[in-house]
Amino acid sequence: MASELIQEQQTRTYWQDVWQRLRRHRVALAALIVFGLIILYSTGGPLFSSYSVSKTDLRSRLIAPSTEHYFGTDELGRDIALRIMVGGRVSLFVGFSVALVSLLIGVVIGSTSGYFGGHLDSVLMRFTDIMLSIPSLPLLLILSRYGGGSVWSIILILSVFSWMGLARIVRGTILSIKQRDFVEAARMTGARNGRIVFRHILPSTLAPVIVNATLTLGFAIIAESSLSYLGLGVQPPTPTWGQMLIGAQQFMETAPWLALIPGLFLFVTLLCINFLGDGLRDALDPKMTLQN
Amino acid sequence: MSQYILRRFLQMIPTVLIITVAVFWMLKLAPGDPLDLLLAGNPDISPEHVEHIKKLYGYDRPIYEQYGRWLWQVVQGNLGYSRIYHRPVLSIIPDRLVNTLVLTGSSLLLSLLVAIPIGVYTALRQYSILDYLFSFLSFFGIAMPVFWFGLILILLLSVQLKLLPPGGHYSLEQDVGIFTVLRYSIMPVIVLSLFSMASWMRYMRSGMLEVIHEDYVRTARAKGLAEGRVVVRHALKNALIPMVTLIALSIPGLISGAVLTETIFSWPGMGRLIYDSLINNDFNIAMAVFLIFAFLVALFNLAADILYAFIDPRVVYT
Numbered sequence: 001m002a003s004e005l006i007q008e009q010q011t012r013t014y015w016q017d018v019w020q021r022l023r024r025h026r027v028a029l030a031a032l033i034v035f036g037l038i039i040l041y042s043t044g045g046p047l048f049s050s051y052s053v054s055k056t057d058l059r060s061r062l063i064a065p066s067t068e069h070y071f072g073t074d075e076l077g078r079d080i081a082l083r084i085m086v087g088g089r090v091s092l093f094v095g096f097s098v099a100l101v102s103l104l105i106g107v108v109i110g111s112t113s114g115y116f117g118g119h120l121d122s123v124l125m126r127f128t129d130i131m132l133s134i135p136s137l138p139l140l141l142i143l144s145r146y147g148g149g150s151v152w153s154i155i156l157i158l159s160v161f162s163w164m165g166l167a168r169i170v171r172g173t174i175l176s177i178k179q180r181d182f183v184e185a186a187r188m189t190g191a192r193n194g195r196i197v198f199r200h201i202l203p204s205t206l207a208p209v210i211v212n213a214t215l216t217l218g219f220a221i222i223a224e225s226s227l228s229y230l231g232l233g234v235q236p237p238t239p240t241w242g243q244m245l246i247g248a249q250q251f252m253e254t255a256p257w258l259a260l261i262p263g264l265f266l267f268v269t270l271l272c273i274n275f276l277g278d279g280l281r282d283a284l285d286p287k288m289t290l291q292n
Numbered sequence: 293m294s295q296y297i298l299r300r301f302l303q304m305i306p307t308v309l310i311i312t313v314a315v316f317w318m319l320k321l322a323p324g325d326p327l328d329l330l331l332a333g334n335p336d337i338s339p340e341h342v343e344h345i346k347k348l349y350g351y352d353r354p355i356y357e358q359y360g361r362w363l364w365q366v367v368q369g370n371l372g373y374s375r376i377y378h379r380p381v382l383s384i385i386p387d388r389l390v391n392t393l394v395l396t397g398s399s400l401l402l403s404l405l406v407a408i409p410i411g412v413y414t415a416l417r418q419y420s421i422l423d424y425l426f427s428f429l430s431f432f433g434i435a436m437p438v439f440w441f442g443l444i445l446i447l448l449l450s451v452q453l454k455l456l457p458p459g460g461h462y463s464l465e466q467d468v469g470i471f472t473v474l475r476y477s478i479m480p481v482i483v484l485s486l487f488s489m490a491s492w493m494r495y496m497r498s499g500m501l502e503v504i505h506e507d508y509v510r511t512a513r514a515k516g517l518a519e520g521r522v523v524v525r526h527a528l529k530n531a532l533i534p535m536v537t538l539i540a541l542s543i544p545g546l547i548s549g550a551v552l553t554e555t556i557f558s559w560p561g562m563g564r565l566i567y568d569s570l571i572n573n574d575f576n577i578a579m580a581v582f583l584i585f586a587f588l589v590a591l592f593n594l595a596a597d598i599l600y601a602f603i604d605p606r607v608v609y610t
Contacts, residue, residue, distance in 0.1 A: 130307055132541070133589045137548035138563075138582065141570045142315070145322045222437055226552055229439045230567065242439075249443060249556070252451050252458075259447060263440035270435035278431075 021283035028279020035272035038265065042088030051079035065257055072257045075247055080257070084265055087239035091221055091266070094155055094234070098220035101159035103213050106166025111197055111205075113167070114174030125171070128164050136161040140223065141232050149235030158223050162216050169212050173205040207284035214277035218270050225266055241266045297598055304590035311586040312579070316359045319575055362579065371583075372576030376568070381580045384565070389584065391461065392561035395553065396546050398477065399485040400539065406489050408535075411496020412528060415504060426493060433490025438549050442483045442556040449479065459558040484553045488542055495538055499531040506530075533604050540596035543589050 023029055056076040065072040071080035113124040140157060147153015177183065178201060186200045225242025227233035234240045241262045248259035346352045350361060365372065371381035414423040450458035462468055462476040503509065504527050512526045513519075551563035558564070562581055569577035 130310060133307065133544055133586075133593065134311055135544040135547035135551075135585050135589070137551045138566050138570075138585065139315070139318070141551075141567065142318050142322060142578075145570075148323075218435070225437060226439060226548075230552070230555065232570075242437075245439065245443065249446070252443070252447055256447055256451070259440075259443045263437065263443065266437055267435060267440060270437065271431060274431050274435045 018283045022279055025279040025282060027275050028283070031272040031275035031279070034268065035276065038088065038269055038272070039092060042085045042092060045085035046082060046089075049079065049082045049085070051082045064255070071261050072255070074244070074258055075251060075255070080244075080261055083239045083244060084241070084262060087241050087244055087262065088265060088269075090151060090234060090238055090240045091224060091242070092269075094151060094158070094224045094240070095217050095221035097155045098158045098162055098224075099213050099217040101155065102163035102166055102216050102220075103209070105159065105163035106212075107170050107202070107209070109163065110167035110170025111174055111202065114171035115178060115193070115197055115201065117175075121171075124167075128167055131161070132164050134161075136223070137226060140227055141230065144227060144232040149233065151234055151238065154224060154227065154234055158220050158227075161223070162220055166209065166212050166216060169208045170205050173208055174201055177201055177204050210284060211277055211281045214273060214280060218273040218277070221266070221273070222270060293601070296601070297594075300594050300597060304594055308583070308586045308590055312363075312583055313359060315582045316362065316579065317355060319578060320355050320358065366583065371580045374569075374577050375574045376572045376577070377574075381576050384577065385562075385580060385584070387463075388560060388562050388565050391463075391559060392550055392554070392563060395477070395480055395484060395559060395561055396550055398481045399488070399546065402481055403485045403488040403492055404535075404539075406485075407492035407496050408528075408532075411493050412500055412523065412531075414493075415497045415500030416523065418501065423497075427497075430490040430493050433486045433493075436486055438483060438487070438552045439556055441486060442479070442553060445479050445483060446556075459556070461558070461560050463560075480553050480557045480559050483556070484546070484549050487549065488546065492535070492538065496531065496535065499534055500527060503527045503531045533600070536596050536599050536603070540592045543592045547585055547588070 022032075056078060057073075058076070061073060061075055063069055063073040069079050069081065071084060074080055074083070109124055109128070113121045113128075140161060143157040143160070144154070147157065183196060183200055186196050191199070224233055224240060225245075228240045228242035229245050231243075231246055233243060236243065244262040245259060248255075248262075251258050343352075350358055353361075362372075369382070371385070373379070374381050374384060377384055410426055414420075414426050417423055446458045449456045456475055456479055460476060462473045465472045465476075509522060509526050512522045517526075547563070550561060551567055553559065554561045554564035555567055562584065566578060566581040566585075568574070569581065
């Protein structure tokens with residue numbers, strides 16, 4: 001009873017510490033708030049819009065930002081604000097899903113490789129190296145033809161190219177942890193491999209994994225938008241931020257907002273994710289002490 | 293040493309082969325087979341004719357046999373014929389390759405020329421205002437999507453200020469002087485370098501910070517060397533070693549970036565070529581470009597390893 005209490009208190013203080021350190025990191029905190037607002041705007045915004053995402057209206061094409069359309073309209077007369085929201089839903093959903101799937105792949109490959117070592121390790125790491133040395137965008141262009149541009153197929157093919165960093169991080173951390181005494185002690189008590197990996201080793205890799213997963217989220221969003229910008233990502237009528245920029249280059253002189261607004265959302269989101277990742281790196285590191 | 297280089301060179305062949313095998317399979321199995329599309333568009337072709345054409349191109353054989361044939365042709369120096377350009381692939385590649393190497397090479401150089409001095413400066417003046425400023429700016433550079441940055445620059449420098457052409461290539465101009473080359477290259481090079489510039493700046497800073505507190509730097513100071521000499525000869529030289537790996541690792545990303553940059557600015561390079569070939573189902577071009585990309589990446593890795601052995605006496609090459 002008493003020991004349980006102490007344990008609970010200790011785990012709580014680690015996460016409280018993390019939160020304290022994150023709060024102290026002003027830029028990361030601001031990034032968290034802005035990112036939250038963007039998510040809120042994308043998910044909740046369409047409920048308050050009276051326009052249609054895909055219905056074209058040629059009488060109101062290329063209207064500059066005004067009170068009626070505060071982000072203007074595109075070349076087919078659709079309200080850009082609403083398309084930003086719906087596109088944001090898609091882009092963010094793809095980003096989070098890819099980060100999650102790569103997390104799973106990365107943790108499985110990284111921990112198998114790091115824990116078992118030997119030939120399995122060298123084969124898996126050789127494979128990881130090859131995956132890392134392939135310029136991903138041209139290959140993504142080929143793969144994108146398989147799924148016909150559905151959101152799920154894009155998530156799948158982006159995940160194939162996003163797990164390598166996570167796998168390496170997990171492997172590296174496990175290599176350094178598995179020789180520690182507490183792992184040895186667990187083995188002595190007769191714990192099976194699965195239990196040792198899941199209960200004793202993986203929790204220690206949590207901090208670098210969270211940071212890396214954040215960066216993977218950024219990578220996935222940028223990769224999805226690049227692919228969509230090249231016309232091989234998520235297909236219309238479903239909008240995404242990258243896809244909204246496709247036509248923008250032709251209307252650069254007459255309607256610059258077509259290029260500015262979706263890109264700005266993309267850029268600010270990525271900026272927030274990067275700042276957040278940086279803040280989390282410091283916040284999750286137990287060696288960083290709280291000053292004052 | 294030469295034995296080491298030779299062995300490492302032979303080691304890169306399997307990697308390149310694995311990549312070409314994977315790409316070959318993916319292209320062959322992808323929906324929208326060029327021959328099917330061609331035939332679907334022509335109702336006059338009889339089924340026997342289809343069989344005949346498929347046999348002619350060897351499309352009726354299993355994929356591994358088709359790959360074997362392709363590889364055998366490549367070994368003999370034949371990259372096939374382009375469907376969209378109606379020319380041998382080998383006659384298209386050189387110009388494109390040169391253009392891409394000019395673009396990526398200048399970007400690499402620019403990134404290094406900016407990132408190294410700033411990285412060193414911010415490490416030496418840690419927590420100064422400029423340090424914070426550059427660190428903040430580097431986040432902007434890392435978060436900036438390549439294609440949007442390109443669009444913004446075009447909007448600003450071409451549409452608004454009318455300073456630079458919004459795209460194209462200097463080779464299409466009548467007189468190719470240094471000024472023309474610069475006018476066409478400034479925007480693509482800056483767009484492609486931004487990411488590496490921003491991230492290398494950070495790596496350089498942390499690399500310098502690690503080295504600057506080492507004992508040998510303190511020794512160099514203690515024996516009364518001028519600060520400039522300490523920084524350049526003792527600190528910077530050691531901090532540069534990890535940059536070699538970093539550059540080699542960034543090559544695949546640089547190639548991906550080149551695909552986007554060349555598409556935005558209509559720069560006739562390999563990136564634009566692979567994009568066009570995939571859109572138009574030009575199988576032979578796509579395979580050739582991938583083969584060259586794979587070789588480029590492998591070569592840079594090899595070069596980095598060899599360079600490592602030269603600059604870091606602690607590395608034993610076996």
